[in-house]
Amino acid sequence: MAFLRVEHIGIAIKSLEKSNDLFKKLFGKEHYKVEKVEREGVSTSFFQLGETKIELLEATTEESAISKFIDKKGEGVHHIAYEVDDIYAEMKRLENEGFILLSQEPKTGADNKLICFLHPKSTNGVLVELCQERKE
Ligand SMILES: CC[C@@H](C(=O)O)C(=O)SCCNC(=O)CCNC(=O)[C@H](O)C(C)(C)COP(=O)(O)OP(=O)(O)OC[C@H]1O[C@@H](n2cnc3c(N)ncnc32)[C@H](O)[C@@H]1OP(=O)(O)O
Ligand SMILES: [Co+2]
16 A cells, blocks of 8 residues: 555645636646535635646635635645545554544545545644545
8 A cells, every 4th residue: 555646736825716827827728627615615726737736725714724824824835635546544554654634534525536634743744635536
Protein backbone atom coordinates (compact mmCIF):
# COMPACT_ATOMS: atom_id res chain seq x y z
CA MET A 1 0.00 0.00 0.00
CA ALA A 2 1.27 3.43 -0.92
CA PHE A 3 0.10 6.77 -2.28
CA LEU A 4 -0.29 6.64 -6.09
CA ARG A 5 0.09 10.24 -7.30
CA VAL A 6 -0.76 13.85 -6.48
CA GLU A 7 -4.46 13.94 -7.41
CA HIS A 8 -4.87 17.69 -6.89
CA ILE A 9 -3.49 20.75 -5.17
CA GLY A 10 -6.11 22.87 -3.40
CA ILE A 11 -5.68 26.66 -3.52
CA ALA A 12 -7.77 28.93 -1.28
CA ILE A 13 -8.97 32.01 -3.15
CA LYS A 14 -11.41 34.84 -2.41
CA SER A 15 -13.29 34.96 -5.73
CA LEU A 16 -13.79 31.98 -8.00
CA GLU A 17 -14.76 34.25 -10.86
CA LYS A 18 -11.61 36.39 -10.64
CA SER A 19 -9.29 33.43 -10.02
CA ASN A 20 -10.80 31.40 -12.89
CA ASP A 21 -9.76 34.27 -15.18
CA LEU A 22 -6.33 34.58 -13.59
CA PHE A 23 -5.53 30.83 -13.73
CA LYS A 24 -6.90 30.64 -17.28
CA LYS A 25 -4.28 33.25 -18.27
CA LEU A 26 -1.59 31.45 -16.25
CA PHE A 27 -2.27 27.93 -17.57
CA GLY A 28 -3.41 28.90 -21.09
CA LYS A 29 -6.53 26.75 -20.70
CA GLU A 30 -10.03 26.83 -19.21
CA HIS A 31 -11.23 25.11 -16.04
CA TYR A 32 -13.26 22.00 -16.89
CA LYS A 33 -15.85 22.17 -14.13
CA VAL A 34 -17.31 24.16 -11.25
CA GLU A 35 -18.83 22.27 -8.33
CA LYS A 36 -20.34 23.32 -4.99
CA VAL A 37 -19.69 21.05 -2.00
CA GLU A 38 -22.20 22.25 0.61
CA ARG A 39 -20.88 20.16 3.47
CA GLU A 40 -17.42 21.72 3.14
CA GLY A 41 -18.85 25.20 2.60
CA VAL A 42 -16.97 25.65 -0.66
CA SER A 43 -17.40 26.28 -4.33
CA THR A 44 -14.62 24.77 -6.43
CA SER A 45 -13.29 24.82 -9.95
CA PHE A 46 -10.84 22.38 -11.51
CA PHE A 47 -8.06 22.72 -14.06
CA GLN A 48 -6.51 19.54 -15.50
CA LEU A 49 -2.71 19.68 -15.81
CA GLY A 50 -1.32 16.39 -17.08
CA GLU A 51 -2.14 13.68 -14.57
CA THR A 52 -2.88 16.12 -11.76
CA LYS A 53 -5.37 18.92 -11.15
CA ILE A 54 -5.54 22.33 -9.54
CA GLU A 55 -8.62 22.82 -7.34
CA LEU A 56 -9.57 26.45 -6.64
CA LEU A 57 -11.61 26.81 -3.44
CA GLU A 58 -13.87 29.74 -2.59
CA ALA A 59 -15.70 29.79 0.77
CA THR A 60 -19.48 29.85 0.65
CA THR A 61 -19.97 30.14 4.44
CA GLU A 62 -18.13 31.96 7.24
CA GLU A 63 -17.62 28.66 9.10
CA SER A 64 -15.87 27.06 6.12
CA ALA A 65 -12.25 25.91 6.59
CA ILE A 66 -11.42 28.14 3.61
CA SER A 67 -12.85 31.28 5.30
CA LYS A 68 -10.78 30.61 8.41
CA PHE A 69 -7.65 29.87 6.39
CA ILE A 70 -7.93 33.08 4.31
CA ASP A 71 -8.63 35.17 7.43
CA LYS A 72 -5.44 33.83 9.07
CA LYS A 73 -3.03 33.30 6.17
CA GLY A 74 -4.54 34.95 3.09
CA GLU A 75 -4.98 33.28 -0.31
CA GLY A 76 -2.61 30.45 -1.22
CA VAL A 77 -1.90 26.72 -1.25
CA HIS A 78 -4.33 25.09 1.18
CA HIS A 79 -3.84 21.32 0.80
CA ILE A 80 -2.27 18.55 -1.25
CA ALA A 81 -4.52 15.62 -2.23
CA TYR A 82 -3.09 12.18 -2.98
CA GLU A 83 -4.83 9.38 -4.84
CA VAL A 84 -5.00 6.05 -3.03
CA ASP A 85 -6.52 2.80 -4.25
CA ASP A 86 -8.16 1.73 -0.97
CA ILE A 87 -9.03 4.70 1.23
CA TYR A 88 -10.30 2.54 4.12
CA ALA A 89 -7.04 0.56 4.25
CA GLU A 90 -4.93 3.74 3.94
CA MET A 91 -6.88 5.44 6.76
CA LYS A 92 -6.25 2.44 9.01
CA ARG A 93 -2.55 2.29 8.04
CA LEU A 94 -2.01 6.02 8.60
CA GLU A 95 -3.83 6.01 11.94
CA ASN A 96 -1.62 3.12 13.08
CA GLU A 97 1.41 5.18 12.00
CA GLY A 98 0.26 7.98 14.35
CA PHE A 99 -1.23 10.45 11.86
CA ILE A 100 -4.38 12.31 12.96
CA LEU A 101 -7.42 11.61 10.76
CA LEU A 102 -9.99 14.41 10.62
CA SER A 103 -12.87 11.95 10.07
CA GLN A 104 -13.32 8.32 11.01
CA GLU A 105 -15.16 7.57 7.74
CA PRO A 106 -14.42 8.84 4.22
CA LYS A 107 -16.62 11.76 3.09
CA THR A 108 -17.96 12.61 -0.35
CA GLY A 109 -15.67 15.17 -2.00
CA ALA A 110 -15.77 17.01 -5.30
CA ASP A 111 -15.26 15.42 -8.73
CA ASN A 112 -16.68 12.00 -7.75
CA LYS A 113 -14.24 11.21 -4.94
CA LEU A 114 -14.23 9.72 -1.47
CA ILE A 115 -11.95 11.83 0.70
CA CYS A 116 -10.37 12.03 4.15
CA PHE A 117 -8.13 14.77 5.59
CA LEU A 118 -5.13 14.40 7.93
CA HIS A 119 -4.50 17.14 10.49
CA PRO A 120 -1.60 19.42 9.44
CA LYS A 121 -0.26 19.16 13.02
CA SER A 122 0.63 15.52 12.25
CA THR A 123 2.05 16.15 8.73
CA ASN A 124 4.69 18.87 9.18
CA GLY A 125 2.17 21.71 8.73
CA VAL A 126 0.71 20.55 5.39
CA LEU A 127 -2.99 19.66 5.22
CA VAL A 128 -3.17 16.27 3.42
CA GLU A 129 -6.26 14.93 1.63
CA LEU A 130 -6.65 11.26 0.63
CA CYS A 131 -8.77 10.70 -2.51
CA GLN A 132 -10.29 7.63 -4.06
CA GLU A 133 -12.54 7.49 -7.14
CA ARG A 134 -16.14 6.62 -6.16
CA LYS A 135 -17.13 3.40 -7.86
CA GLU A 136 -20.94 3.62 -8.33
C1 LIG B 1 -14.17 20.40 -2.34
C2 LIG B 1 -14.18 19.29 -1.39
C3 LIG B 1 -12.84 18.73 -1.03
C4 LIG B 1 -12.25 17.98 -2.22
O1 LIG B 1 -13.00 17.11 -2.73
O2 LIG B 1 -11.15 18.23 -2.69
C5 LIG B 1 -11.91 19.76 -0.45
O3 LIG B 1 -10.79 19.94 -0.79
S1 LIG B 1 -12.61 20.65 0.87
C6 LIG B 1 -11.36 21.74 1.44
C7 LIG B 1 -11.85 22.46 2.66
N1 LIG B 1 -12.09 21.53 3.74
C8 LIG B 1 -11.13 21.23 4.67
O4 LIG B 1 -10.04 21.80 4.69
C9 LIG B 1 -11.51 20.19 5.68
C10 LIG B 1 -10.33 19.79 6.53
N2 LIG B 1 -9.85 20.90 7.34
C11 LIG B 1 -10.22 21.05 8.62
O5 LIG B 1 -10.93 20.22 9.18
C12 LIG B 1 -9.74 22.30 9.33
O6 LIG B 1 -9.42 23.30 8.41
C13 LIG B 1 -8.49 22.02 10.24
C14 LIG B 1 -7.27 21.62 9.44
C15 LIG B 1 -8.83 20.97 11.31
C16 LIG B 1 -8.19 23.35 10.98
O7 LIG B 1 -9.38 23.76 11.57
P1 LIG B 1 -9.44 24.61 12.93
O8 LIG B 1 -8.62 23.97 14.00
O9 LIG B 1 -10.85 24.93 13.24
O10 LIG B 1 -8.78 25.95 12.37
P2 LIG B 1 -7.70 26.88 12.95
O11 LIG B 1 -7.72 28.07 12.05
O12 LIG B 1 -7.92 27.11 14.42
O13 LIG B 1 -6.33 26.09 12.71
C17 LIG B 1 -5.70 25.27 13.67
C18 LIG B 1 -4.24 25.16 13.26
O14 LIG B 1 -4.14 24.51 11.98
C19 LIG B 1 -3.49 25.37 11.03
N3 LIG B 1 -4.11 25.18 9.73
C20 LIG B 1 -5.40 25.33 9.42
N4 LIG B 1 -5.61 25.06 8.14
C21 LIG B 1 -4.40 24.73 7.61
C22 LIG B 1 -3.97 24.34 6.31
N5 LIG B 1 -4.84 24.26 5.30
N6 LIG B 1 -2.67 24.07 6.13
C23 LIG B 1 -1.76 24.16 7.14
N7 LIG B 1 -2.13 24.52 8.43
C24 LIG B 1 -3.42 24.80 8.63
C25 LIG B 1 -3.75 26.76 11.58
O15 LIG B 1 -2.82 27.66 11.08
C26 LIG B 1 -3.60 26.54 13.07
O16 LIG B 1 -2.25 26.45 13.41
P3 LIG B 1 -1.69 27.20 14.69
O17 LIG B 1 -2.05 28.64 14.50
O18 LIG B 1 -0.22 26.92 14.67
O19 LIG B 1 -2.40 26.56 15.85
CO1 LIG C 1 -9.34 19.05 -2.20
